[in-house]
Structure formats: structure tokens, C-alpha cells
Amino acid sequence: MDFYILAQQLINGITLGTIYGLIAVGYTMVYGVIRMINFAHGDVYMVSAYVAAIVLAVISFFGIQSVPFALISILIITCFVTAVYGWAIERVAYRPLRGSTKLAPLISAIGISLMLQSYVQIAQGARDQGVPILIQGALRFGGEEHFAQITYMQAIILIASLVAMGILTYVINHTRIGRQCRATQQNRQISAVLGVDTDRIISTVFVIGASTAAVGGTLVTFNYGSFNFFIGFVMGIKAFTAAVLGGIGSLPGAVLGGILLGLTEALFAGYVSTDYKDVFAFGLLIVLLFFRPYGLLGRPEIQKV
Amino acid sequence: MQENALLEFVGVHAHYGPVEALKSVDVHIRTGEIVSLIGANGAGKTTLLSTIFGSPRATGGRILHRGEDISRLPTNRIARRGIALVPEGRQIYQDMSVEENIMMGTTPIGMEHFNEDRATMFELFPRLKERRNQMAGTMSGGEQQMLAIARAMMARPELILFDEPSLGLAPLVVKRVFEVLSEIAAMGKTIFLVEQNANHALKLSQRAYVMVNGHIHLSGESAALLDNEDVRKAYLGLH
Numbered sequence: 448m449d450f451y452i453l454a455q456q457l458i459n460g461i462t463l464g465t466i467y468g469l470i471a472v473g474y475t476m477v478y479g480v481i482r483m484i485n486f487a488h489g490d491v492y493m494v495s496a497y498v499a500a501i502v503l504a505v506i507s508f509f510g511i512q513s514v515p516f517a518l519i520s521i522l523i524i525t526c527f528v529t530a531v532y533g534w535a536i537e538r539v540a541y542r543p544l545r546g547s548t549k550l551a552p553l554i555s556a557i558g559i560s561l562m563l564q565s566y567v568q569i570a571q572g573a574r575d576q577g578v579p580i581l582i583q584g585a586l587r588f589g590g591e592e593h594f595a596q597i598t599y600m601q602a603i604i605l606i607a608s609l610v611a612m613g614i615l616t617y618v619i620n621h622t623r624i625g626r627q628c629r630a631t632q633q634n635r636q637i638s639a640v641l642g643v644d645t646d647r648i649i650s651t652v653f654v655i656g657a658s659t660a661a662v663g664g665t666l667v668t669f670n671y672g673s674f675n676f677f678i679g680f681v682m683g684i685k686a687f688t689a690a691v692l693g694g695i696g697s698l699p700g701a702v703l704g705g706i707l708l709g710l711t712e713a714l715f716a717g718y719v720s721t722d723y724k725d726v727f728a729f730g731l732l733i734v735l736l737f738f739r740p741y742g743l744l745g746r747p748e749i750q751k752v
Numbered sequence: 753m754q755e756n757a758l759l760e761f762v763g764v765h766a767h768y769g770p771v772e773a774l775k776s777v778d779v780h781i782r783t784g785e786i787v788s789l790i791g792a793n794g795a796g797k798t799t800l801l802s803t804i805f806g807s808p809r810a811t812g813g814r815i816l817h818r819g820e821d822i823s824r825l826p827t828n829r830i831a832r833r834g835i836a837l838v839p840e841g842r843q844i845y846q847d848m849s850v851e852e853n854i855m856m857g858t859t860p861i862g863m864e865h866f867n868e869d870r871a872t873m874f875e876l877f878p879r880l881k882e883r884r885n886q887m888a889g890t891m892s893g894g895e896q897q898m899l900a901i902a903r904a905m906m907a908r909p910e911l912i913l914f915d916e917p918s919l920g921l922a923p924l925v926v927k928r929v930f931e932v933l934s935e936i937a938a939m940g941k942t943i944f945l946v947e948q949n950a951n952h953a954l955k956l957s958q959r960a961y962v963m964v965n966g967h968i969h970l971s972g973e974s975a976a977l978l979d980n981e982d983v984r985k986a987y988l989g990l991h
Binding site: 623626627629630633634636637638639640641642643644645 | 827828831839843846852855856860
């Protein structure tokens with residue numbers, strides 16, 4: 448039945464898309480406040496996968512059996528540890544170069560990216576690592592022969608992403624720190640004049656970006672069960688694409704871009720070809736940028752003189 | 753050094769690259785005064801205000817606030833000393849509501865007096881109350897100017913710096929802005945006003961400085977400067 452194939456691709460696409468969205472949040476928020484791309488962000492995601500696996504190992508060592516408890520504590524601890532990486536990247540690669548040329552932090556961030564990859568490769572080995580699939584089973588719709596299913600892990604990905612996005616949206620729109628983030632994004636100089644500690648806000652944004660990426664990293668790790676030191680590269684490019692597609696600097700744009708990219712990939716893989724899904728997805732990005740150079744929800748940057 | 757100056761520039765220099773924008777400027781403002789700084793476009797008036805917040809940083813001399821040199825402090829620490837700026841071109845947060853813009857003004861002191869101070873601002877600027885949930889960027893220039901003033905006032909500053917508050921506004925609105933300035937002065941705030949509109953500025957202020965090419969050319973009582981032949985010719989367009 449065509450309907451079930453379509454439904455299945457939609458479920459897969461949206462799940463994949465929310466992951467892209469979670470990681471795109473980091474690109475878009477950092478770009479929002481410093482107008483620069485964090486090229487080490489993909490590797491922050493990669494690090495979070497390893498952190499999640501290590502936390503799982505520690506939790507198992509203590510003989511904790513409850514899967515929901517394990518998953519929630521892994522999520523929380525991984526977010527915290529990865530946040531430290533985000534904070535450190537800003538301190539090491541960006542802050543000392545503030546006021547320097549725009550290209551300098553770009554290079555230092557690529558340096559951090561390579562350093563993280565090499566460090567994980569040396570410390571954890573170059574081969575694929577695995578974690579046991581904690582949650583199996585799926586919810587099925589349809590009959591015996593034709594059906595669509597949403598695995599429990601996919602459901603968890605959707606719920607956890609929604610919760611993470613919900614918390615983030617609340618923090619950005621309704622808290623003091625969130626308001627200061629938006630203020631700094633709109634006008635850094637005047638925000639400092641009004642008393643906002645803009646350095647602290649920039650750190651905060653790196654921390655938020657890293658922890659949302661960690662939510663994505665943890666979920667993907669327990670969905671697929673395997674990872675290596677290089678997964679950050681492809682995921683980084685996909686999430687960056689999602690951020691650009693949605694309009695870089697726009698938070699809802701990042702999520703929208705992620706889901707669109709995920710859906711495009713899944714539909715193309717389901718109906719045409721798995722091999723060319725990335726070609727198609729990136730091709731679509733190029734076409735879209737012809738018509739909307741600032742992305743779907745982005746706005747033209749007004750250059751101040 | 754001047755006695756009991758609230759803010760004082762002592763031999764301040766500033767550069768934009770190789771260009772010297774301020775050449776040993778001495779200016780002082782006492783508590784409770786309205787002091788204006790007039791001069792032609794490009795004379796360095798805005799630069800002088802900007803050095804208070806450290807961008808550009810003063811490359812020579814000292815900027816004293818209550819006798820303490822603040823010229824090396826981080827920008828955000830200046831606001832916490834009770835100095836607020838109504839910047840040139842308003843610079844309100846276009847993509848925030850009027851209410852949120854006002855909230856941003858409380859950054860140095862926190863939300864403790866928010867409701868009370870907001871009520872005072874809404875009384876002073878009834879239009880802001882009408883438009884409190886509107887995006888600030890959709891308001892007219894005059895309304896945005898009022899918002900920029902309200903935002904600065906929310907920090908309960910002792911000293912407010914105004915950078916060209918009349919720039920780009922219709923004559924009637926300009927008149928209203930200057931009325932607001934004297935109301936603010938009546939609330940006991942010290943005002944340092946940078947203006948191209950010399951006529952209005954000199955009538956409002958008690959003392960004034962005239963800036964030419966990055967240095968202070970003349971200074972004195974505003975009333976005396978209004979009668980000064982040079983000033984009348986150069987800045988008031990009168991004979």
C-alpha cells in the first residue's frame with residue numbers, strides 16, 4: 448500500500464529532521480550573537496555521543512537496571528559535560544580573537560574541530576564503537592503485510608526533542624537571560640551600554656548550543672547503537688544546511704529547516720534512491736537559496752555603516 | 753581637576769585608526785546640571801560620548817566619574833555606575849515589543865522597581881502605553897525616540913547622556929523631545945546633551961561647550977553663548 452510507505456517515510460523523515468533541528472540550533476544561535484559559524488559544533492555533537500556511551504557504562508557499572516532512569520540521567524549528564532566543551536571552545540577559539548579579523552576565529556574553530564576528532568580517535572580508538580540498544584519494539588499501524596511503524600526509540604526522539612525545543616523556546620522568550628540573548632543578537636554594542644555582560648551572553652549561547660547538540664547526540668547514539676570519531680563531520684554539515692535553509696539566526700528557522708531536510712532525505716530515499724538522497728537534499732538547498740537567499744525564516748542583514 | 757564634578761574629561765584623546773578624533777578634550781559636568789555640547793557634523797561630539805562607554809577607548813587622558821578613572825572599565829560596568837545613554841539614531845530593539853525594550857532598561861538594577869518605574873514612564877509617554885505590545889521597529893521615529901528615553905530612564909540613572917535626540921524628527925516632535933528633557937531634569941537627573949540643534953540645546957542647558965575639529969573651541973554659560981557673535985554666525989544661522 449502506497450499510503451503506508453508514505454507514512455513510514457514521513458515518520459522517518461520527521462524523526463531525522465528533529466535531530467538536524469536540535470543540532471542546527473547551536474549553529475543558528477551562535478551565528479545570531481557573533482555572526483560567525485562555529486565550525487567545531489559538529490564535533491561537539493560527536494563528543495556527546497561518546498560522553499553518552501561512557502555515562503551508560505558508568506550507570507551499568509553501578510547496576511542500575513531501570514531504562515527510563517538510565518536514559519534520563521544519561522541525557523542530563525551528557526548535556527552538562529558537553530556544555531563544558533561548548534563553553535571551552537568559545538573561551539579558547541573565539542574570545543581571544545574577538546576584535547581580530549573575521550577569518551581568524553574561523554581557522555581556530557577548524558583547529559578545535561580537528562583537535563577534538565584526533566583526541567577522541569586516540570583516546571577511544573578509530574573503530575566504530577557501539578552501545579546496546581536500550582529500547583526495542585515499535586508501534587505498528589496497518590495490517591500484516593502493509594504497515595507503517597514508529598519505533599519506541601523514534602517516539603522518544605520526537606518527545607525529547609519537543610521537550611528540549613519547548614524548554615529552549617521558553618528560556619529565550621520569557622526569561623531574563625533569554626531576553627539578554629535576543630538583545631545581544633539584535634544589537635551587541637547597545638546591549639553592553641545598557642549593562643548586559645555580552646561576554647557572558649556569548650558564553651551562554653555556546654553552552655546552550657552544545658547542550659542541545661548533546662540531546663541530539665545522545666538520542667542518535669541510542670537509536671543507531673554505533674558511532675565513531677568522524678560522525679560529527681557529516682552531521683555538522685547536515686545541521687548547518689538545516690540552519691541555512693531555515694534562515695541562519697532564526698531559532699524556529701533551524702527547527703523548520705531541520706525537519707524539511709529530514710523529510711526531503713527520507714522521501715527521496717524511499718521513493719527514488721538512497722544513494723543520491725544527500726545530492727538531492729543539497730541540490731534543493733541550492734535551488735531554495737536562489738529564491739530566498741536568507742533562508743525560509745531569515746531576514747536580510749542590514750549592513751551598518 | 754574640577755571640584756565636585758560628577759563626570760569629567762581630563763585631556764582626553766581618541767583615535768579612529770590614524771585619525772585623531774579628540775584632541776585633549778576637557779569637559780566637566782556637575783550633579784544636577786544640564787550641560788550641552790554643540791558643534792558641526794563630524795566635530796567629534798558623538799565620539800566624546802562614546803569614549804565614556806569605551807568604544808572607542810580614550811587613547812590618552814582620563815575620564816573621571818566621581819573622581820574615579822572609568823576609561824578602562826568594560827562597557828557593561830559603566831551602566832551599573834548610574835550612567836545611561838540615549839544613543840544617536842535611537843537604537844531600540846526593533847524586534848522586541850515596546851514592553852521588552854523597557855524591560856531591557858532595567859538590566860543594571862534588576863526588576864525590583866519595574867512596575868513602579870514603568871508606570872512613571874507610561875505617564876510621561878502615553879503613546880508607549882498604547883503600543884506596549886507592538887514591535888518597537890514598527891513605531892514612528894518620534895515614538896522610538898521616546899522609547900529610547902524611557903529605556904534609559906528604567907535604570908534609574910543619575911546621569912543621562914543624550915546623543916542627538918532631535919536628529920531626523922519633525923519640528924513638532926523635536927519640541928516635544930526638548931520638553932521631555934526639561935521634565936527629566938526636573939526629576940533631578942543630570943543631563944549631558946550632544947546636539948546639532950544649537951538653538952534648542954543652548955536654551956535648555958545651563959552651560960555649554962562648543963566643539964570644533966575634535967577640541968573644545970568655546971565654553972561657558974549657555975545664555976552667554978547664545979549671544980556670542982561667533983556662535984550665532986556658525987551654529988544658529990543668525991546675524
